[in-house]
Each structure stands twice: as C-alpha cells, then as structure tokens.
Amino acid sequence: SSDPQYLIKAKDCADEALRLDPHSAHAFRLLGLISVQEGETRKAVQLLKRAIVADPNDSDTLAWYSAVCGLSGKAESAMPIARRILEIDPLTPVYRFVPGLLSLMAGQFTDALPSFDEAIKMDPTNAMLLWCRAQVLALCGKTQESIAQLRELAKLHSGHFFTQLGGLMQAALIGDNEAATRAATEELLQIVGCDPHYSWSVAECYSLLGDPNTALTWIEKAMDRGFINFPMINNWDPLLDNVRKNPGFSSLAERLHTLWANFEV
Numbered sequence: 001s002s003d004p005q006y007l008i009k010a011k012d013c014a015d016e017a018l019r020l021d022p023h024s025a026h027a028f029r030l031l032g033l034i035s036v037q038e039g040e041t042r043k044a045v046q047l048l049k050r051a052i053v054a055d056p057n058d059s060d061t062l063a064w065y066s067a068v069c070g071l072s073g074k075a076e077s078a079m080p081i082a083r084r085i086l087e088i089d090p091l092t093p094v095y096r097f098v099p100g101l102l103s104l105m106a107g108q109f110t111d112a113l114p115s116f117d118e119a120i121k122m123d124p125t126n127a128m129l130l131w132c133r134a135q136v137l138a139l140c141g142k143t144q145e146s147i148a149q150l151r152e153l154a155k156l157h158s159g160h161f162f163t164q165l166g167g168l169m170q171a172a173l174i175g176d177n178e179a180a181t182r183a184a185t186e187e188l189l190q191i192v193g194c195d196p197h198y199s200w201s202v203a204e205c206y207s208l209l210g211d212p213n214t215a216l217t218w219i220e221k222a223m224d225r226g227f228i229n230f231p232m233i234n235n236w237d238p239l240l241d242n243v244r245k246n247p248g249f250s251s252l253a254e255r256l257h258t259l260w261a262n263f264e265v
Helices: 005-020 025-037 041-054 059-071 075-088 093-105 109-122 127-139 143-156 161-174 177-183 186-192 196-208 212-224 230-236 238-244 249-261
Strands: none
Touching: 005 025, 025 041, 025 059, 041 059, 059 075, 059 093, 075 093, 093 109, 093 127, 109 127, 127 143, 127 161, 127 196, 127 238, 143 161, 161 177, 161 186, 161 196, 186 196, 196 212, 196 238, 212 238, 212 249, 230 238, 230 249
C-alpha cells in the first residue's frame, strides 16, 4: 500500500513494544523496516544492527539487513550473513533466495539463479520469487525465458501485484509500448514508488521501451527510497543501457556515487 497511515500505525506498535521491552529485537526490526519504506536507509541499517545485537539468531532481521546491504551496493558485506541465515533456518523457502539476491545486487546475475531455483523448488507458487527470477533472467540476457516465467506467473496469480508488475516488464521486454501503458496503472505505480527494488525495475522497463527520461525519473525514485547501488546503475545493469546515453544521466550518477561511496553498513 502507498498509504502512509500504515507506517504511522506500525511505528505506534514499535513504540509500544519498546515501552514494554526496551531491548526488543522485534521493535528495532520493525522500526528499521519503517525506515526502509521512508527512504531512510542509513537509519534503517542502524536499527537493524540494534535488532541483531538484541537477537543475533533472528533470521528475519538478518534477511532484511542483507537485503538493505544489497540495495545499498554493499552486497559483499552481507554474504556471510546470508550463509548464516541458511544455517539457522534451512526450511523457510524465502530465505533460500537471500544469497541469490546478494549475487544479483553484486552484478553476478548468472550466480544468482541457483538460489532462486532452490527457493522456488520449495515454494513453486511464490509470486515474489517468480517475478524476481524473471528479472534475473532478463538481466542474464535470457529474454524469452524471462517472458515465459512472467506468463507462468500470470497463470498462477491473475491480478496479483507481482503479476501486474510482471505485465509491465513483459511489455518492456517485447517492446510493446501500448501494453506497457495499459500495465502501468496509477495504482500500481503509486505502490511501486514506495519500494526501492520495484522502482529500479520500472526504470529498467522504461529504458527498454526507449523512454530514458521516464527511466531517469524512476532511478531517482529508487535512489530516494534507498537504492543507491551505484555500480549497478552506472555499469552492471544491461537493461539500463538506453538511460546511460541520456544527457541527464551523468549528474544523477555523480550524486548516486556520492551516496554509495559514503554509505557504511
């Protein structure tokens, strides 16, 4: 949801939890995730670290901390944590993809696929995993496989958020501007604009559609939400090639480099 009232309610819950237990790992994790949604990535890292100190074996906190490291372009720092998560909890399917997510964010697209395959084998209908695997396939240059994955997602989850987002990606991969316009509803884009990863994906879509100005806008939205992975935006992501030719890209990349270089996890 793009409704900020939910974040206010969530913060009230976290504050109440801290009143009851000033060392609550759950409260620090929740406040960290609220900070992610608000684009306060540096604050999110600090809060998630406090949650890890309070409970070093909380796999949920470790997974989210790993994700934030990846979005910030610091995936290598979290690789040992990703392996530890699997030692703590080898049975939860979504944790199986954390190493793959970090490989993705480190620009190692081919290396990311096995983790997604493992997770999907355990949870074959997980819409988020299916959508994210399709993005990885596209980044690997396996366009037809990516499209097939998105079509399978649509069959399994008609009308789902990830199906809608996948519809935009599919239209971009085949270069269908009309289909992209239909897929990019105001409601979908409002929700996507609240998330760093999904905003990055939409930037890729508009780049593929030959609309670098809109793609730049979405890169900036992703940056505002905490996607400060400079190497990905500037070098690694082949789906953004069209954007890098835009005259406005250099100044944006310079700002992004400063954010990335000064960010510590």
